[in-house]
Amino acid sequence: MARIIAGVGSSHVPAIGAALDNGKTEEPYWKRVFSGFEKSQEWMRETKPDLAIIVYNDHASAFSVDLIPTFALGCAAEFPPADEGWGPRPVPVVKGHPALASHIAQSVILDEFDLTICNKMEVDHGMTVPMNLLFGKVDKNGHWPCPVIPLAVNVVMYPPPTGHRCYMLGRAIKKAVESYPDDLRVVIFGTGGLSHQISGPRAGLINSKWDKAFLDNLSKDPQKLVKIPHIDYMREAGAEGIEMVMWLIMRGALDDKVDEVYRFYTVPASNTAVGHIILENRAKSGKAAGRRRPAAGRLKRAAARMKVERIRS
Amino acid sequence: MAREQHDYDDIPGTFVFDAERSREGYGINMFCMSLMKDENRKAFKANEAEYLKKFRLTPEQTEAVLKRDYNRMLELGGNIYFTAKLGATDGHSFQHLAAVMTGSTQQDYADMMLKGGRSVDGNRSRAGKSAPAKFLSGRAAKAKSAAKSKAKSKAKSKPKSAKRK
Numbered sequence: 451m452a453r454i455i456a457g458v459g460s461s462h463v464p465a466i467g468a469a470l471d472n473g474k475t476e477e478p479y480w481k482r483v484f485s486g487f488e489k490s491q492e493w494m495r496e497t498k499p500d501l502a503i504i505v506y507n508d509h510a511s512a513f514s515v516d517l518i519p520t521f522a523l524g525c526a527a528e529f530p531p532a533d534e535g536w537g538p539r540p541v542p543v544v545k546g547h548p549a550l551a552s553h554i555a556q557s558v559i560l561d562e563f564d565l566t567i568c569n570k571m572e573v574d575h576g577m578t579v580p581m582n583l584l585f586g587k588v589d590k591n592g593h594w595p596c597p598v599i600p601l602a603v604n605v606v607m608y609p610p611p612t613g614h615r616c617y618m619l620g621r622a623i624k625k626a627v628e629s630y631p632d633d634l635r636v637v638i639f640g641t642g643g644l645s646h647q648i649s650g651p652r653a654g655l656i657n658s659k660w661d662k663a664f665l666d667n668l669s670k671d672p673q674k675l676v677k678i679p680h681i682d683y684m685r686e687a688g689a690e691g692i693e694m695v696m697w698l699i700m701r702g703a704l705d706d707k708v709d710e711v712y713r714f715y716t717v718p719a720s721n722t723a724v725g726h727i728i729l730e731n732r733a734k735s736g737k738a739a740g741r742r743r744p745a746a747g748r749l750k751r752a753a754a755r756m757k758v759e760r761i762r763s
Numbered sequence: 764m765a766r767e768q769h770d771y772d773d774i775p776g777t778f779v780f781d782a783e784r785s786r787e788g789y790g791i792n793m794f795c796m797s798l799m800k801d802e803n804r805k806a807f808k809a810n811e812a813e814y815l816k817k818f819r820l821t822p823e824q825t826e827a828v829l830k831r832d833y834n835r836m837l838e839l840g841g842n843i844y845f846t847a848k849l850g851a852t853d854g855h856s857f858q859h860l861a862a863v864m865t866g867s868t869q870q871d872y873a874d875m876m877l878k879g880g881r882s883v884d885g886n887r888s889r890a891g892k893s894a895p896a897k898f899l900s901g902r903a904a905k906a907k908s909a910a911k912s913k914a915k916s917k918a919k920s921k922p923k924s925a926k927r928k
Binding site for chain 1: 866
């Protein structure tokens with residue numbers, strides 16, 4: 451049986467991709483951002499998932515305003531990086547997992563989530579930046595460490611799906627994954643956010659208090675987040691901060707109780723507050739690994755707390 | 764027809780790209796989308812007004828594009844991820860556009876971001892709603908749990924005043 455073992459939340463700021471592609475990672479401004487993901491890459495190397503489901507949004511790359519699907523699941527065998535106006539990012543083509551993707555589509559549609567199926571789709575920085583942050587830099591001619599099933603969510607045109615709808619879709623994805631016969635260890639990513647507004651006279655808005663509360667509740671009390679109305683996201687976390695609903699798909703796909711093993715937060719990257727969290731499902735009791743986990747979790751949590759960058763007020 | 768009123772119209776300095784703006788701004792956004800191709804960028808730069816005719820913009824929209832009035836473009840249905848492509852065609856960084864939209868210099872805007880960004884305090888509402896969203900009011904949550912613990916202590920028949928001493 452396939453199962454989801456962990457969830458990753460990560461911002462997907464395009465400038466992070468540009469900094470990586472243009473060799474600026476050692477500049478102090480960017481080092482501050484990238485250093486926050488060193489532990490995460492270590493965690494990812496240790497965890498070695500067989501597959502990642504990545505919830506992200508397209509930014510006028512694969513989808514213009516001709517088609518605006520609310521939820522679009524990538525069922526193709528591969529997803530080329532999109533040309534976002536400066537040529538495609540120099541990253542490898544993302545390999546898909548059509549068998550599990552179509553299984554998920556079939557399962558969640560019968561669970562009343564009316565997905566759009568994409569058998570051909572390019573993917574932009576919304577997906578490839580978090581992949582770089584978690585998997586590290588991968589040469590254009592190299593290979594990403596695992597196949598990926600992309601789930602593109604409309605958060606560009608208002609209204610995006612509600613937080614509750616996102617959370618419930620996560621639940622349905624969990625059920626779908628767990629009914630897949632092959633033994634696959636799956637990590638699910640929620641990307642975007644955290645607080646930011648990049649449009650209009652209020653551009654530049656950041657709300658660290660909101661972001662912290664969001665991360666706290668994501669680990670401990672996601673039901674509280676599920677009830678947040680769109681107006682609150684836009685007012686408090688910026689017009690584009692509404693992307694954070696995508697993190698709730700990731701959270702919905704995890705168990706009710708999770709271990710927060712890592713967190714990182716820094717302001718700014720370009721116009722955005724960068725947030726990152728790793729949540730692990732607790733291993734089923736009875737297994738040796740399961741007994742060892744909590745202690746490891748506590749240690750990692752302590753380390754994570756020390757890493758969290760204090761936000762300038 | 765006048766624009767429908769929505770709760771989010773109360774957010775200052777913000778043009779929410781909703782279904783109505785998406786409909787009205789289709790031409791602007793598809794024009795911007797066309798700028799992903801180099802040949803189109805060149806054609807646009809060679810004769811902007813002529814190039815725009817292909818996209819059935821309203822006169823107001825055409826004027827906003829020609830004048831690079833980014834806020835007006837958003838108001839008339841442009842979306843930032845699309846209009847940013849126009850900025851890129853002009854050779855501008857995103858922070859340049861942000862500075863233009865916020866009416867500041869690029870340096871001032873960059874400094875503001877380095878100092879933690881624009882505060883939400885004073886920027887929540889046109890109508891003067893200044894209280895943080897319910898989700899953030901830790902006080903309500905604390906009051907709730909305090910009430911709970913009070914209820915518990917009541918069960919142990921401790922008088923309320925004893926706790927305060």
